Amino acid sequence: MTMPTAERAAVSARADTGIPAIPAGVAGHRPRVVILGAGFGGLNAAVALRGAAAEVTVIDRRNHHLFQPLLYQVATAALSPADIAAPIRGILSRQANTAVVLGTVTAIDVVGRAVAIGERRVAYDQLIVATGAREAYFGHDEWAETTLGLKTVEDATAMRRRILLAFERAEDGADEAERRRLLTFVIVGGGPTGVELAGALAELARAALARDFRHIDPKTARIVLIEAGPRLLPAFPPSLSAAAARALTRIGVETRCGVAVTACDAAGVMVGDERIDSRTVIWAAGVAASPAAQWLGVAAGRDGRVAVNTDLSLPVHPEIFVIGDTARVAGPHGPLPGVAPVAKQQGAYVARVVAARLAGRPAPPPFRYRDYGNLATIGRREAVVDFGWLRLTGRLAWLVWGSAHIYFLIGFRNRIAVALDWLWSYLTYQRGARLITGSDL
Amino acid sequence: MTMPTAERAAVSARADTGIPAIPAGVAGHRPRVVILGAGFGGLNAAVALRGAAAEVTVIDRRNHHLFQPLLYQVATAALSPADIAAPIRGILSRQANTAVVLGTVTAIDVVGRAVAIGERRVAYDQLIVATGAREAYFGHDEWAETTLGLKTVEDATAMRRRILLAFERAEDGADEAERRRLLTFVIVGGGPTGVELAGALAELARAALARDFRHIDPKTARIVLIEAGPRLLPAFPPSLSAAAARALTRIGVETRCGVAVTACDAAGVMVGDERIDSRTVIWAAGVAASPAAQWLGVAAGRDGRVAVNTDLSLPVHPEIFVIGDTARVAGPHGPLPGVAPVAKQQGAYVARVVAARLAGRPAPPPFRYRDYGNLATIGRREAVVDFGWLRLTGRLAWLVWGSAHIYFLIGFRNRIAVALDWLWSYLTYQRGARLITGSDL
Numbered sequence: 001m002t003m004p005t006a007e008r009a010a011v012s013a014r015a016d017t018g019i020p021a022i023p024a025g026v027a028g029h030r031p032r033v034v035i036l037g038a039g040f041g042g043l044n045a046a047v048a049l050r051g052a053a054a055e056v057t058v059i060d061r062r063n064h065h066l067f068q069p070l071l072y073q074v075a076t077a078a079l080s081p082a083d084i085a086a087p088i089r090g091i092l093s094r095q096a097n098t099a100v101v102l103g104t105v106t107a108i109d110v111v112g113r114a115v116a117i118g119e120r121r122v123a124y125d126q127l128i129v130a131t132g133a134r135e136a137y138f139g140h141d142e143w144a145e146t147t148l149g150l151k152t153v154e155d156a157t158a159m160r161r162r163i164l165l166a167f168e169r170a171e172d173g174a175d176e177a178e179r180r181r182l183l184t185f186v187i188v189g190g191g192p193t194g195v196e197l198a199g200a201l202a203e204l205a206r207a208a209l210a211r212d213f214r215h216i217d218p219k220t221a222r223i224v225l226i227e228a229g230p231r232l233l234p235a236f237p238p239s240l241s242a243a244a245a246r247a248l249t250r251i252g253v254e255t256r257c258g259v260a261v262t263a264c265d266a267a268g269v270m271v272g273d274e275r276i277d278s279r280t281v282i283w284a285a286g287v288a289a290s291p292a293a294q295w296l297g298v299a300a301g302r303d304g305r306v307a308v309n310t311d312l313s314l315p316v317h318p319e320i321f322v323i324g325d326t327a328r329v330a331g332p333h334g335p336l337p338g339v340a341p342v343a344k345q346q347g348a349y350v351a352r353v354v355a356a357r358l359a360g361r362p363a364p365p366p367f368r369y370r371d372y373g374n375l376a377t378i379g380r381r382e383a384v385v386d387f388g389w390l391r392l393t394g395r396l397a398w399l400v401w402g403s404a405h406i407y408f409l410i411g412f413r414n415r416i417a418v419a420l421d422w423l424w425s426y427l428t429y430q431r432g433a434r435l436i437t438g439s440d441l
Numbered sequence: 442m443t444m445p446t447a448e449r450a451a452v453s454a455r456a457d458t459g460i461p462a463i464p465a466g467v468a469g470h471r472p473r474v475v476i477l478g479a480g481f482g483g484l485n486a487a488v489a490l491r492g493a494a495a496e497v498t499v500i501d502r503r504n505h506h507l508f509q510p511l512l513y514q515v516a517t518a519a520l521s522p523a524d525i526a527a528p529i530r531g532i533l534s535r536q537a538n539t540a541v542v543l544g545t546v547t548a549i550d551v552v553g554r555a556v557a558i559g560e561r562r563v564a565y566d567q568l569i570v571a572t573g574a575r576e577a578y579f580g581h582d583e584w585a586e587t588t589l590g591l592k593t594v595e596d597a598t599a600m601r602r603r604i605l606l607a608f609e610r611a612e613d614g615a616d617e618a619e620r621r622r623l624l625t626f627v628i629v630g631g632g633p634t635g636v637e638l639a640g641a642l643a644e645l646a647r648a649a650l651a652r653d654f655r656h657i658d659p660k661t662a663r664i665v666l667i668e669a670g671p672r673l674l675p676a677f678p679p680s681l682s683a684a685a686a687r688a689l690t691r692i693g694v695e696t697r698c699g700v701a702v703t704a705c706d707a708a709g710v711m712v713g714d715e716r717i718d719s720r721t722v723i724w725a726a727g728v729a730a731s732p733a734a735q736w737l738g739v740a741a742g743r744d745g746r747v748a749v750n751t752d753l754s755l756p757v758h759p760e761i762f763v764i765g766d767t768a769r770v771a772g773p774h775g776p777l778p779g780v781a782p783v784a785k786q787q788g789a790y791v792a793r794v795v796a797a798r799l800a801g802r803p804a805p806p807p808f809r810y811r812d813y814g815n816l817a818t819i820g821r822r823e824a825v826v827d828f829g830w831l832r833l834t835g836r837l838a839w840l841v842w843g844s845a846h847i848y849f850l851i852g853f854r855n856r857i858a859v860a861l862d863w864l865w866s867y868l869t870y871q872r873g874a875r876l877i878t879g880s881d882l
Contacts, residue, residue, distance in 0.1 A: 064875070064877070080521035081876055082875075087653070089650075089654070090653060090871065093652040093653045100653075102612075102613075103613075153878050164504060168504065209530075211534040213530070413871070413873050414873075416861060420858070424854045424857070430854070432523055433521075434504070435526055435594065436543075437595055437598075
């Protein structure tokens with residue numbers, strides 16, 4: 001699609017490339033496979049290329065792989081960033097055919113087959129783009145300034161700071177109206193992140209902080225979860241959405257479904273016709289793909305996702321693959337969702353395609369996503385699990401949720417650390433990482 | 442001493458106090474004890490006043506108590522900040538007579554008996570000043586810009602970022618001279634912090650990072666520890682200083698004693714006549730007291746420490762106590778050092794003095810420091826321990842060091858977390874918190 005655009009972008013990208021190329025891999029003559037992004041997709045592709053007769057280079061702007069599904073627990077002071085992050089170099093250190101580059105991709109020269117990191121170029125023969133997604137504000141980019149997102153470690157520690165400081169400032173003797181604004185937390189978006197954040201915030205306020213203040217009662221904090229669609233957790237069956245809503249109500253979260261946020265500022269949000277005053281508005285409503293489509297000079301939908309062939313390569317550039325949140329891939333019920341299992345399976349799949357090409361073997365059959373189910377937790381002893389053939393709620397679902405998340409964490413140390421933090425929090429109702437750090441103290 | 446200065450400061454402080462007072466404690470009529478700083482001194486004073494018939498208010502600009510003796514392990518990626526920090530409110534939450542205020546003290550009105558936090562005033566009847574120390578650069582404050590200090594969580598994560606980024610940039614294909622600068626780490630100051638940092642850095646480079654790069658060999662990193670005095674660890678007996686120096690040499694740290702740093706810039710230091718090129722210069726050479734003397738309008742020595750009576754109160758203001766790194770207290774071998782045990786004992790002592798005053802009991806005998814000994818670790822299975830009656834080196838000293846630090850950590854969770862992180866690092870030679878975070882990525 002959009003061949004002329006692609007060609008134009010490629011040519012213009014080529015024009016400014018009088019920059020010395022740097023070696024993409026370790027040796028110097030084997031096929032060069034470059035992977036952009038070490039999230040779930042890119043990292044799984046890299047690991048699956050362990051034995052390939054290729055020089056693999058993984059480029060990421062961060063030095064760590066982040067287990068984003070638990071990032072909300074960093075934001076609510078339950079876990080430390082290092083518990084859910086692992087250094088990319090460490091994960092890949094024993095893969096002799098793989099090098100790791102810390103850098104931010106600024107352009108892709110699809111004709112010259114090289115990735116630019118500022119002034120540097122990394123040449124490729126096969127390219128895997130797995131650069132993920134970022135927050136989307138439905139045409140209101142200015143909302144980014146007054147709401148809090150949750151994509152990086154810094155986002156999570158900033159959110160933790162803002163949440164904990166709201167209680168501190170309320171304690172400080174603000175007037176009654178300001179105190180209510182400070183003790184009102186609005187979460188926009190009723191998907192898994194929004195639901196899990198709402199539950200964790202409710203527990204933080206009603207248990208961990210309950211006895212710690214003298215002028216306010218943290219238990220009176222108001223937590224409002226807003227979902228524009230008709231129900232929470234739209235990816236789950238309606239019965240589990242209803243169970244999640246009931247569980248949230250039980251722990252004191254107000255849920256509003258079927259109303260959209262129409263305005264956001266530093267003192268609150270408009271939800272339909274209602275104004276909710278709040279100093280802490282969290283944005284968990286939508287994501288758009290990373291700007292890979294621009295780099296590649298191909299068209300993308302409004303969500304920024306790039307359309308790909310059934311083997312996840314680009315129509316005009318079969319040597320380029322796009323996977324994970326950055327790719328639009330048809331599934332049985334519409335496009336595949338931007339979740340970790342999709343990215344991981346796609347990463348492993350493109351590694352098989354690349355390995356087959358390098359070995360001159362026939363291509364594997366088209367990519368097919370195996371949906372093993374959906375999980376979300378609401379808080380202490382509460383979760384919803386949908387395996388298709390089995391639906392669970394309550395304590396058993398919560399144990400399944402916890403076990404699955406620990407199982408999928410990378411690294412033995414992180415698994416132990418998270419398991420013990422959870423055990424400790426479960427027994428004591430406390431939070432292990434109640435730190436206010438950073439500059440805007 | 443310097444009565445006129447004190448009076449002048451007090452009057453000028455009073456002149457601008459047309460600000461509403463806020464209640465210092467919970468009830469409203471019992472004697473008000475205000476504690477500035479929740480480090481080792483202030484926190485121990487607060488805990489010891491648990492049963493006192495007083496309203497106790499603890500003011501700190503951070504929401505957490507920090508176990509500074511292990512901060513170097515955060516800076517070298519071994520521990521997470523939350524492992525060595527505990528929320529002050531959480532520690533004191535069950536003390537009904539105690540309130541916690543998050544705020545930065547801007548002035549003390551010694552005549553009006555109130556502490557100013559910006560526009561707010563907190564009135565006191567008894568004041569305990571325990572505001573600690575900060576880095577001192579011996580008249581070269583500009584060195585603060587190019588060297589890295591280690592006092593706060595942010596200092597530690599910034600140092601971790603700089604250290605890990607130095608390896609990343611060296612890997613990036615810098616020229617050979619720049620690569621050497623990036624792989625040279627200079628630590629100024631051979632006290633416990635400097636020695637422990639040097640050992641931890643050597644282990645980071647030679648073990649945890651050893652296999653992770655493709656273009657550089659982290660094992661070739663040069664670590665130089667500079668001490669202006671004649672030997673490392675001047676507070677220890679010479680035989681243990683020598684043992685520490687030997688242990689550092691064994692793990693590849695260069696030590697230079699008896700030479701002073703005469704210049705510092707972004708590309709290295711001058712040590713006597715020698716230039717050492719380095720992109721990472723760590724400052725562990727000296728501290729000065731917090732500006733409490735200025736706030737109180739009393740004279741202080743060059744180190745900023747305030748002279749106090751034998752009961753740790755101020756000569757002109759017996760209702761004000763100064764403790765910890767901020768006070769100059771004579772010991773058997775010169776002024777007491779700025780270490781945690783001194784601050785803790787002083788905190789507990791002034792709480793006894795205050796309690797006696799409130800109860801109308803006679804004052805306790807003058808403060809006397811009980812020195813239980815000194816500990817410092819050099820790295821894996823290496824430490825020096827001086828109990829006076831017993832001196833240890835090697836593996837046994839290391840076990841004593843580790844046990845003592847876990848014992849003194851506040852909070853069961855932190856003890857378990859640190860113990861497990863250490864066990865994991867010991868078994869795997871890895872570091873659990875290798876995150877590059879923050880803005881100057």
